[in-house]
Amino acid sequence: MLSAPVRRLTALMSVATMAVALTLTPAVTTTALASAVAPSAPAAVVVAPATNGPIAFTSYRDGSGELYLTDAAGSGPTRLTSNTALDEQAAFSADGTRIAFASNRDGNSEIYVMDADGTDQTRLTVNTSADSKPEISPDGTQIVFASQRDGNSEVYLMGVDGTNQTRLTDDPGFDEQPAFSPDGTKIVFSSNRDGDGEIYLMGIDGTNLTQLTADSTFDGEPDFSPDGTHIAFASLRDDVNGRAFQIYLMDVDGANQARLTLDPSSNRLPAFSPDGTQIAFATYRHGSFEIYRMNVDGTDATRLTTNTGTNYEPDWGVALPKAAADEYETDPDTELVVAAPGVLSNDTDPEGDPLTAAVDRAPSFGTLALARDGSFRYTPEAGFTGVDTFTYAVSDGATSSFPGTVRITMAGVVDGTNGPIAFTSGRDGNSEIYRMDPDGITQTRLTSHDLTDTQPAFSPDGTQLAFVSTRDASNPELYLMDADGTSQTRLTINTSTDQQPAFSPDGERLAFVSARDGNFEIYVMDADGSNQARLTTTTAADQFPAFSPDGDRIAFMSSRDGNAEIYVMGVDGTNLTRLTTKSGIDQHPVFSPDGTQIAFASYRDGNSEIYVMGVDGANPTRLTTTPAVDQLPVFSPDGGQIAFVSSRDGNSEIYRMGADGTNPMRLTAFSASDTEPDWGAEPNRAPHALTDGYGTDEDTDLVVAAPGVLGNDTDPEADALTAAVSTEPAHGTLVLAGDGSFTYTPVAGFVGADSFTYAASDGVAVSEPATVSITVDRVNRPPTVTVSTGGTCLGDGHSARVVLSVSDPDSLPGGLSVTATSTRQALVPNSGLRVAGRGSTRWLTVATLPSASGRASVLITVNDGALRSRITVVVVAGTDRANLLTGTAGADLLLARGGEDTGDGAGGIDLLCGGNGNDRLGGGAGSDAVQGGSGLDRLIGGAGADLLHGGSEADFFSGGAGRDTNLDFRPAQGDTTDGS
Structure with missing residues (x-):
């Protein structure tokens, strides 16, 4: 039997079968509709092979x-x-x-x-x-x-x-x-x-x-x-x-x-x-x-x-031309010139016709001149680095493709071993925390507050960010959030400034700067804000702490000796060592990931530049040389790059360069200040749980062996996965094992779609929930057809309309087909049988041959496309003389015709039609329809809910037991009733 999703289609089918039984409409006409405004006919289209x-x-x-x-x-x-x-x-x-x-x-x-x-x-x-x-x-x-x-x-x-x-x-x-x-x-x-x-x-x-x-x-x-x-x-x-x-x-x-x-x-x-x-x-x-x-x-x-x-x-x-994606690279501030066939080189046409190119969407960070032959010239905006795109379409002269994308990368992309860069930006009118890919693409805002959020610092695993905000007291405090900006939590509560957070390599502790004791000093605390302890005690400012990769030392800036210099100390504040001794300001120290170098910013040569030196202060080396301010360096997790802030292009922006100072590349390009970068590690990525689909039969368990739902799931780091239920199924019970195997038991009698969701875990991260769809198929049950009360005698003495009720336990009745055939063509020819209607109610018109009499069986069949059911209606037709017409225990149609007839429907739901004589019609047991016709008739409903139609002469109505309806009961013409 058709399942629920097929109901629209079966509805269309019921319209089709219904159409066969509609009353005939006027003949075909070739005259235009007078009420309609005739549309203008388009010119005939020449059809070409496709x-x-x-x-x-x-x-x-x-x-x-x-x-x-x-x-x-x-x-x-x-x-x-x-x-x-x-x-x-x-x-x-x-x-x-x-x-x-x-x-x-x-x-x-x-x-x-x-x-x-x-x-x-x-x-x-x-x-x-x-x-x-x-x-x-x-x-x-x-x-x-x-x-x-x-x-x-x-x-x-x-x-x-x-x-x-x-x-x-x-x-x-x-x-x-x-x-x-x-x-x-x-x-x-x-x-x-x-x-x-x-x-x-x-x-x-x-x-x-x-x-x-x-x-x-x-x-x-x-x-x-x-x-x-x-x-x-x-x-x-x-x-x-x-x-x-x-x-x-x-x-x-x-x-x-x-x-x-x-x-x-x-x-x-x-x-x-x-x-x-x-x-x-x-x-x-x-x-x-x-x-x-x-x-x-x-x-x-x-x-x-x-x-x-x-x-x-x-x-x-029809098949269309195809514009395939293209990728090109060029250096910043360098035109990209591509000769023909250019973007057309990998495009195709289904008929092999020559193609031409046209711009669909222009690039965002440069100008473009695209020729029809696919050649083009792209000029990036001054100083732009990153990725720009444009789209174009190709045409064979008759049809055009959907747009293809051309991707242009300026100065290449950092490899995937390094994670995102977090930074502070005022681009949206207020200082907020943002993150971007290492190449500057996909810059995303993480915080959104009326007051300032600044100084982001990644946890070692890249999953969290510590930052500074004035949101709760208008003074800077330390906060913690997930790397996507969610779950923001306050860590410090002070009336003075807490700032410049830095994680320990194990992620368990945070170093920070606080003015709570009168001047800026270095403190440490657990990563949840507990166990806060002061490490430095001087009358001068100590700032910009940074842990060594082994977690044993902290580098920082201090003016304790009269000038801002770089120092290191143990994580308990002991073993203080001064590393720089220059008259210019040295600040912003950060260890390289291998622990062999410290990068820092210094004014020792007249303006702020980026330097590196050994962890003992030896061999300081200048990496940048610009008249602008270069500061706030931070190593990439792999140690091969340094991100920093520079005003070389007019305002503070984020740049990156090799760890030796080569190949500087601009990552941000906004009129507002972008500053305070921190480079996170590529975090452990969550597994991907994919949707699954299974099926079972009604009242049958679905048992799926391992790996089960995990069979098509993946983990970016190829870690082993386990499964756990997120939401239970609505129409059954579920037992899901960690290895992905499961047993699903549908509720007794349930048929249709059920589902549950689960998540896959690699032991650290959990996937988004995935849906497991389960289709429970019905064991098809046959449709039913029955005769209902309320039929109609058509008044010609040899035809009537019987009411049928159809149903299907598995779907809507509109998709069922109903047919009728006669066992005795000499009385009821098949051409005299006609089924009409849609839905649960159908009408069977039975027309006997006017000159024939006797008994015939009409077989009524209901079909759902796979199974069918059948009932019989017995047709008894009299002659023009007096007749005794007797039905069966089932559904009968008694046609009395002329003469003074006696009709007895016996059991079942019957339709008795009296004809022109003085008839005595008894419905018998069952809900019957009794229609007297012309003549002095006695209408006796019998047991059941009956419909009694008196006709045009003086008639006698007797409803009998049951709830009856007397139709055409007219005392004025002599009709009487016994009141039952």
Whole structure:
């Protein structure tokens, strides 16, 4: 039985089967609609051969109906839409760049368009009724669609921007599923205006209506071949149960109709390939709808989708030129000149046509001149370092590609052994903490406060940042946060300044500077702010502490000897040693990661420059030489680079250079000050837990062995992973082991989608939760059909309408097909049986031959596509003389006709029709419908809830036991009742 995601499709099928039973509507007319404004017909489009491109389709694989793309091999499905609502009925533009589709994301089905890569989704119709099945005209200027806005489904036309919405058909029947001819001059559609679903053709203005098919069952879902000579369509004509569609092909005038699919399952929704050699379609041959393709003669059917969710409504687009990504490098302040074919060198066209290039988006940090032959000249902004990009599109003269990206890197990128750089910036109007990649790309703000946040310092593992803020007391205090800016915690509480934090190599302690005892001194404390202790005691200022890599020493600046110099001491404040003895200011000391050098800033040569020296103060070496201020150096974790602050370009910015002072590179470029860098280690990265999907049957445990959910998870450092539950399933119980194995037990009787989430851990970091989806499939149960009370005698003495109730324990009843056959054609011919209606209520019209009498059985079958159920209604027809008509214990239809007849429905839900004589009609046990007709009749309902129709003469009503309804009870004409 169809699972829940198929309900939209089965709803479409119920419309189709319902259409067969509708009352006949007026005959086909070729006159234009007087009330409609006839749209201007576009010029005929010349159809050129095209190369097969992607196939768009609707799928429930991710829970809700969304649009996807795949190729002709079925590889790499790509999701285009993402909504909790239903997105469906994708239709490519002729040039392959746009897709029209229907969506109920805004409350009801409306028409949308988007680029063929899923971007730029735009709503075109705004209506309280359903708009559906759009198709873009071959010239790309108009969209034809179906709408129920005027009471029933009609065909409409509008501009591709949603303007000038015009009705083309005007008929009480359903007109739907329109499609343009390849030259844009005609529209093919399906309609039940003649009682059955048939295929029609009309002009672009709604005139020249021509019926192409004439079958007693449903024909619909038409699609033109690219050369305009054939139409593929779906039909129920070869299924006696009226359930399984097959795909057919016919000439454009309706001639030579031939069946293409031979599989007994339903095959429908055909869509031609752009080159006209193949047809994509949806088939139910695997128990749910999947996308297939076949040759145009029906051979070589190939499956394209394999998914537990429903896949249907394919549409085939043309292949587009492809603009592939490109990467280039140049030095800062150096033009990049690339000769032809330039960006076109790795681009392709499906037909091999020559390509030209055009700019789509200009670069952000430089100027660009791009020629049609792909050559270009890029000039970076003065001083810019990092990565800039621009995008471009290629064209073969008929179609254009989606944009390709060109990435240009100035001065290269630091290797991945070093982590991010944290720094202070006033770029957003206030001093806040930021972080960036080592090449200056992806600069991210971490703090956001009205007061100042400054002086970031990474923990050794790169997971935390200590910093200084005035947010809680307007005086600087120390805080701690995670490296992403979250979990901000205050560490010190003082009325004086606490600043300049520095982590110990083991991450357990923090050195810092405080003025709490009257002047700036060096303190240490645990990383949580506890056990604060003073290390230096002088009347001068001691500042800028930095731990040695072995954690045994602290370097700092002190003016205790009359000038700002660099000192080292033990971590307990002992063994003080002065390292520099120059008259200029020496400050900002920091150890190299290998513990052999100290970098610092010094004014010894007239202005602040960056120097390095041995850890004993020997061999001081100047690294920078500019007239500006260079200061606040910090080594990269691998020791190969130094980040620092310089005003060489007008204001304070962050730079980096080799540890020997070579290859300086600017990392920030803002008019505000960027300062106080600290270079973090690449932190342990969290594992990646990926989604998983499993299935089991109703009331059946799902047991998955190790590695289970961990089988497709990864860890950047290749550490071993363990799994733990994040959220439990909603419709079952779960036992998840650390090795990823699990047992899931669904709740008894549950069918549908369930899920749980889990996280993977490498022992240090935990992944984001991943979802494990579990589909519990129903064990299919058969549908049911019963006779309900409330039938109607049609008054001609030989026909009546019986009310049927249908249901399916596994899905909505709208997808069920109901058929009826007679066991005695001489009394009740099959042509006299007709089922109408949709949903849970259907109506069976039974017409006996007027000259025949006797008894016949009508077999009523309900079918869900896999299982069926059957009941029997016994038809007893009298003659024009007096008759004794007796029903059975089941459901009966008694037709008394003329004469003074006696009818007894006996048990069951019966329909008794009196005819023209003076009849005595007794419903018997059960909820019956008794209609006297003309004549002096006695209507006796019997036990059960009965409906009694008196007719036109003086009648006697007796409801009997049960809750009865006396219809047409007219005392004025002599009707009487016993009151029961």
